[in-house]
Amino acid sequence: MTERAEAVVVGLGAAGGIIAQQLTAVGVRVLAFDKGPMHTPEEFRFKHDEVRYYSRGMLVPQLSTDPVTWRPDEITRSRLLPWATGVLGNSEPLHLPPSIGPGGGTLHWGGASWRHRQSDFTMKSLIVERFGADALPADSTMVDWPLGYSDLEPYYDKVEWELGVSGVAGNVGGTRSPEGNPVEEPRQRGYPMPALRRAAADDRFREACRRLGYQAFQQPAAIASVPYKSLSPCVSCGFCHGYLCHVDAKQSSRVTSVAAAMATGNLDVRTSSRVFRVNRDETGTRVKGVSYFDAEGQAHDVDADLVVLGCYALENSRLLLASDINANGEVGQHFMTHSFGWCNAVMPEYTNPFMASLVAASVVDELNGELVPDNNEGVMWGSVITSIPGDVQPIEAAHNLPPDLPQWGKVFKDWFAENYRRLFGIHNQIPSFPSRRYYVDLDPDVRDSFGQPALRITHDWAQHDVAALRYFEKLKRSICDEMGALQFWTEPLPPPYHLSTHEVGTHRMGENPSTSVVDVFGESHECPGLYVLGGGQFPTLSGYNPTETIQALAYLAADHMVEKA
């Protein structure tokens, strides 16, 4: 007798957690699967371990058990992510798929929490209007979103007030606040929590921006600054991005929506369980349930009329492909990600970059998106410029040293001893453009230990990425100069990585079932009853971190599910 569930949720991250909470709140019994373990109170409390979480990436899926391959183009043979297979195996957990276990990516995320602006929903139209129909490459697959800011505004509000976001509003109902974002879209009310304390040198960044004519403001953060619902205030421990939170300040679905769902008694969570197939009924037109491997590796089926995939754009896409739910060929297409243009500098005073969280930072938003000024460099869409004042531990810092510095010996050691405490950084988030050339599919050769096909990423940085990186590098350099930087260096341009934890597009939303995978509510066109949620829903990528929009879309999807039930 096959097990039956009222609703199945796969992945309890940003989106899955919200669905679990919304469904259980109205009495639906939800069976949730997560590939990772239920992290223990001990792991949360004593998380200050750079070797465990940075060097060994113990929160993220290891390539040895969850292989992902990459190639720059269709001619080159794919291989296991080369930027993440360092000499010791996994390296740079930021540039791997996000953490697993209930909480998902929100277990370890920095917590930058942004709304799109209206322009982010009409990127295609705005670019064509400003630069002409021929501005985008012939193989561009860029389209506008089928919804806009006013559709999502109530859901953004819900994310910020239900789950908790701290910050300073820039535009409440049309009234501008000089402390907030000067280009913010109007919002019905401000943030429920005041801004976080920023690390030491961030005021120097703000002053430099001001002198250069930019208004830097507090980055909105999914981190509590005061007690708020299930969250406790941040203590600025400096082990933030990439780490669990030891005081429940970080707005992780684990301590917000998943905890609330569990409290109803309607949520059954199966951890270390990997769903490997979504099943359809005999007619092939409706979802029937899922098949999964339990913690011992035994395969089971579960039947359900409602299945929600929330295991990240990449894994969602891999599952759909492995389940052969891709009649129109759109699954896996339109792969987009961010390049960051990480840059670092040495400041004249101690910056103490190991205090405070990464996202307690300042942002210049006036050159983002369509606001990027006219230029001769081919930049058609801009980016945020965000400070990195804190959250830098020694081993990670040692991975981001000036390229001309000797890599070992006395000069290396003395430089690091002298300058670790003076480090400061700035980054962008340059969105890549969707194209027929860049997509994900199933690797024909590589399989995981369960015999499941690995995801293969076909992506390379394109002309616009390079142009935008170059354009913004000059700006970051000038800000650092204005700050009094003694040294300045950047990561390679373009960068060696092709994952940023901000992958989107690969199961995009649309009103036309032949050119999209899901509708505006995240429901599969091809397989009713199946919802595919997350960044994969995005038709385009903005200069902002995607999570708050993912969460807003999940609340929208949940409303729709509950209505239909």
Place this chain on the structure above:
Amino acid sequence: MSVTEPAATACDIAAVERPSPSQVDGWAFLSPEEARTIEALAERIMPGEPGSPGARDAKVVRYIDGALNEASQDLQTSYRSGIDDLNSRCLSEQGQVFAELGEALQDQILRDLGGTASSSVPGADPKVGHSLRTFFAIVREHTLQGMFCDPEYGGNYELAGWRLVGFPGAQWGYGPDHIREGFDSMLIPFKTLADLRREHPLTESPQAGEGS
């Protein structure tokens, strides 16, 4: 934590295994000779001098030995053959194994490897196999980890690595008095995971107050 669930499955118990007390005096994986070689190699990567601790002071080799016995078991062969290759090279060029050579000669050997860069680096000996260069890169990465790990991993002995760079370690949090430009972090009592476990045991509520 508001959510409690027993960590019941084999996958859940992915805890780090720390060297047991019985392994403190002996070596978990390396032979004493191999340990001598690695200690000398790590010391060239992070050389110590009076007032400025290096890899030997931080007992980086203890970290590496522990790592090879747990998280980096897949590198055991790389280490064995890397040490052999390095010593063969030293014997044929200088008549002694690496650990017996003076520091200047050791540095010269490592410079001839081209450090951790590719063979296109000026000065790199093109006859040096890729594997020896990779071995050096592995040891370099392990040395960074062994310098700056929490001391319960065996390295960063007496917080030598953290004191070198001014990183106060596993702090519960920082307060407004600390989070100031120019503040000297050496004024804060440095903390380890063991300190955190002792000072903030799980029996107390999450909000134990700000600062160290």
